[in-house]
Amino acid sequence: MKRNLIAVFLFFSFIACDPASTKKNYPLHLSDVIMGTSYTIKVTSLPGSIEKDELISQIKRRLETLDQTMSTYRQDSELSQFNRSQSLQWQNVSKSLLTVLKEAKRINELTAGAFDITVGPIVNLWGFGPDPMLHKAPGSEVIEAALKKTGSEYLLLDEVGQKIKKTLPDLYLDLSAIAKGYAVDVVGELLEQQGVLDYMVEIGGELRLKGTNANNKPWRIAIEKPTSEARVIQKVLPLSDISLATSGDYRNYFEVGNVRFSHTIDPRTGKPISHKLASITILSHTTMEADATATALMVLGPVKGYELAQEKDIAALFIIKINDGFVEKASSAFLEKF
Ligand code: ADP
Ligand code: MG
Numbered sequence: 001m002k003r004n005l006i007a008v009f010l011f012f013s014f015i016a017c018d019p020a021s022t023k024k025n026y027p028l029h030l031s032d033v034i035m036g037t038s039y040t041i042k043v044t045s046l047p048g049s050i051e052k053d054e055l056i057s058q059i060k061r062r063l064e065t066l067d068q069t070m071s072t073y074r075q076d077s078e079l080s081q082f083n084r085s086q087s088l089q090w091q092n093v094s095k096s097l098l099t100v101l102k103e104a105k106r107i108n109e110l111t112a113g114a115f116d117i118t119v120g121p122i123v124n125l126w127g128f129g130p131d132p133m134l135h136k137a138p139g140s141e142v143i144e145a146a147l148k149k150t151g152s153e154y155l156l157l158d159e160v161g162q163k164i165k166k167t168l169p170d171l172y173l174d175l176s177a178i179a180k181g182y183a184v185d186v187v188g189e190l191l192e193q194q195g196v197l198d199y200m201v202e203i204g205g206e207l208r209l210k211g212t213n214a215n216n217k218p219w220r221i222a223i224e225k226p227t228s229e230a231r232v233i234q235k236v237l238p239l240s241d242i243s244l245a246t247s248g249d250y251r252n253y254f255e256v257g258n259v260r261f262s263h264t265i266d267p268r269t270g271k272p273i274s275h276k277l278a279s280i281t282i283l284s285h286t287t288m289e290a291d292a293t294a295t296a297l298m299v300l301g302p303v304k305g306y307e308l309a310q311e312k313d314i315a316a317l318f319i320i321k322i323n324d325g326f327v328e329k330a331s332s333a334f335l336e337k338f
Contacts, residue, residue, distance in 0.1 A: 025214035026042045026043060026044060026214055027043060027044075027045065027046045027052065028041065028042070028043035028046055028052055028055065028056070029041070029042050029043075030042075030056060030059070032060070034063045034064070034067055034183070034203065035063075035066075035067050035071065035179065035180055035183065035203065035204065036071075036073060036204075037180065037203065037204030037205075038203075038204070039063070039201075039202060039203040039204070040200070040201075040202045041059065041187060041191075041199065041200070041201050041202075042199060042200045042213075043191065043196055043198065043199045044198035044199065044211065044212060044213060044214050045196075045197075045198060046196065047194065047195040047196065049195070050194055050195070050196075055194060058190065059187055059190060062186060062187065062190060063183060063187070063203075065096075066096060066179070066182070066183045066186065067183075069094055069096055069097050070096075070097065070100065070175045070179040070182075071179075072120065072129060072130055072173075072174055072175070072176070073130045078093065078094060078097055079097065079173060079175060082164070082166075082173070083120070083171075083172045083173060086169035086170070087165075087166075087169075088165060088166060088167060088169065089165060090158060090161070090163040090164070090165045091163060091164055091165060092162060092163055093162060093163065093164050095162065096182070096186070097164075098157065098159065098162055098164065099182070100175060100178055100179060100182050100288065101117075101155065101157055101164060101173075102157055102159065103178065103182075103288050103289065103292065104117045104152070104175070104178055104292065105152055105155065105157065107178075107289070107292040107293060107296060108152040109152075110293075110296075110312060111293070111296035111297075111299075111300065111308065112308075113152070113267055113268065114266075114267065114296040114297075114299040114300050115177070115292050115293070115295055115296035115299070116150065116151075116152050116267040117152065117155075117173045117174055117175055117177070117178065118149075118150040118151055118152050118154065118155065118171060118172070118173060118174075118267075119150055119174065119265045119267045119270075120150075120172040120173055120174030121146045121149050121150065121170070121172050122143065122146045122147065122150065122265050122267075122270045123174050123176075123263070123265055124172075124174075125138045125142060125143065125146055125270075126138065126261060126263075126265065126272060128263040128265075129174065137261070143270040143271065144270070146270060147270045149168060149170045149171065149172070150171075150267060150270075151168075154166055154167045154168040154171050155167075155171060155173070177247075177291060177292055177294075177295040178288055178291050178292040178295075180203045180204045180206045180287075180291060181206045181243075181245055181286070181287040181288040181289070181290060181291025181292065182287070182288040182291075183203050184201050184202070184203050184206050184207065184208045184243070184287035184288075184291075185208060185243070185286050185287050185288050187201045187203075187208075188201050188208040188210065188287070191210075192210070196210075197210060197211045198210060198211030198212050198213070199211065200213070200219050201287075205245070205246055206243075206244075206245040206246075206287050206290065206291045207221060207243060207244050207245070207287065208242075208243045208287045209221070209239050209240055209241065209242055209243070209244075210240070210241055211240060211241070212240065217238070218238040218239055218240040219238070219239050219240065220236050220237070220238055220239075221236070221237050221239055221244065222234075222235070222236045222237075223235045223236075223237065223246065223279075223281055223317070223319075224248075224279075225319075225326065226248050226278035226279040226319050226321075226326065234319060234326070234328075235317075235328070237338070239283075242283055242284070242285070242337075243283070243284050243285065243286055243287035243289075243290045244281060244282060244283050244284070244287075244290055245281070245282050245284075245287060245290035245291040245293075245294040246279055246280065246281045246282075246294060247264065247279065247280050247294035247295050247297070247298040248278060248279035248280070248298075262274070264295060264298045264299055265299075266299050267299070273298060273299055273301065275301040275302060276301075276302055276320050276321045276322070277297075277298060277301050277302040277305065277318060277319075277320055277321075278319050278320060278321045278326060279318075279319045280294050280297050280298050280305065280316060280317065280318055280319070281294070281316065281317040281319075282294045282297070282314065282315065282316050283315040283316075283333075283334060283337060284314075284315065293314060293316075296308075297309060297314070297316055297318075302318055302320045302329065305318065306318060306329060306331065309331035309333070309334075310331055310332060313332075313333045314331060314333055315331060315333040315334040315336075315337055316330070316331045316333070316334055317329075317330045317331075317334050318330070318331075
């Protein structure tokens, strides 16, 4: 790895710091992989009416279906078919895809374009999409050309008719920064429908927490210190009935020489972000919103991102690089929760 001065890290940024966490303490404790990442589900107590194996297969089927719908890594996914299509006609879509696209457009507007699922072609140019890693920076003409194919305004939604269309044939959508969050919400809602009151659902570091853990206490979630070398705890948050997501440039990036390229793209420039914001954690009612907002504020950086969090009442914790370490800065909405 070092030989080519290239390093790629694909981990996530939470350590579920749960002292009660042995398998026997949770009647349902499931870990597996989906959407190119790992997931963990813990249920503190299962209502007697529930057939556990049936619930597990229901969860797995649901996650599999969502991956099959929203993955850009699967050529046959609903999203990949839409991406490949050059048609400017309305196309029928599943309810779940429409839900995620609607939220993606809302967060795009809320963040003045910082969150933009149409940056897909640029994500791919920089080697963070389904294509193999390039490990070199693309030229400015290539970026300019790709930028012309982006913009959430080229995606139209018809909620009543459950249809979507592009007004630009090459429009290509990448839901990597929102689909995991949505999947977490879907699993959480499935559990709640079954009468489960206390649970933790985590996919690739995006979390939804309800009730209490096996110690009858709020869930304890550790936020990592944003360094790629070791997994060190920065802060532990006691949390219930809330979702959270973290974005960071310290786990998924590549390096050429001494320059580090983040997988978060600034849709205004078509380039990976470069500022002193090392990680951002968002608390929110839905994991989908937390997930997308974390990426958006990561794009905006420590100054503009903080201003937006204050203006829109977003609960955000910024971890900012300084010369010899990190400083934390929390928005007012974040501070109110603790
Ligand atoms: P993080 O945890 O760092 O937010 P995610 O996996 O949630 O990581 O999201 C990062 C992915 O989102 C990238 O790999 C890319 O596919 C996509 N992406 C990058 N920049 C943006 C952006 N500005 N808006 C929306 N999606 C983006
Ligand atoms: Mg994210």
